[in-house]
Amino acid sequence: MKKLAVVLTLPLALGLAACDTLGVPKLDVSGNILGTKPSGTVRLTLRGTTVNGWQTPVLDQINIPTFNPEKSAYAISLPEKPSDGAYELLAYADTGGAANRYDEGETRTQVTGKVFIYAKDGLGDKSAKDCLNVKAGWSLCDTATMKVDQSGTPFDYDMTW
Numbered sequence: 526m527k528k529l530a531v532v533l534t535l536p537l538a539l540g541l542a543a544c545d546t547l548g549v550p551k552l553d554v555s556g557n558i559l560g561t562k563p564s565g566t567v568r569l570t571l572r573g574t575t576v577n578g579w580q581t582p583v584l585d586q587i588n589i590p591t592f593n594p595e596k597s598a599y600a601i602s603l604p605e606k607p608s609d610g611a612y613e614l615l616a617y618a619d620t621g622g623a624a625n626r627y628d629e630g631e632t633r634t635q636v637t638g639k640v641f642i643y644a645k646d647g648l649g650d651k652s653a654k655d656c657l658n659v660k661a662g663w664s665l666c667d668t669a670t671m672k673v674d675q676s677g678t679p680f681d682y683d684m685t686w
């Protein structure tokens with residue numbers, strides 16, 4: 526496993542983007558947050574996680590500026606140069622612990638079984654045949670099958686409270 530970069534630079538601006546018919550911009554990741562929204566300020570985070578063959582990234586969480594976090598349809602921009610690794614995208618009600626951070630015990634969306642993998646230079650043979658042979662950049666990986674659902678943005682990703 527390659528050495529993970531320590532310093533992260535996060536391009537946080539959502540910028541201008543085309544809007545779909547619902548008025549939600551099509552950013553790197555967009556989708557719906559289904560179910561009953563809990564009370565408290567809803568935020569999204571990319572949480573470093575360990576999946577088969579991938580270590581947890583150095584930085585365990587990256588908070589994500591979110592278009593429409595309080596509504597059922599959301600859109601986010603992914604960080605452009607995070608540490609290589611696997612990240613779980615989740616929404617949570619930021620009601621306890623540290624602000625702007627998901628803390629254990631806070632209400633969060635259910636585990637989807639999918640993780641976003643970032644590999645700056647790709648990994649393995651870069652064929653996208655599985656989650657250990659990914660193309661450069663972002664991929665969406667199914668943690669049950671370790672198959673790549675999709676290489677490259679934009680991703681559709683629904684979550685459920």
Ligand SMILES: [Ca+2]
Nearest residue numbers: 621622623626
């Ligand atoms: Ca918190």
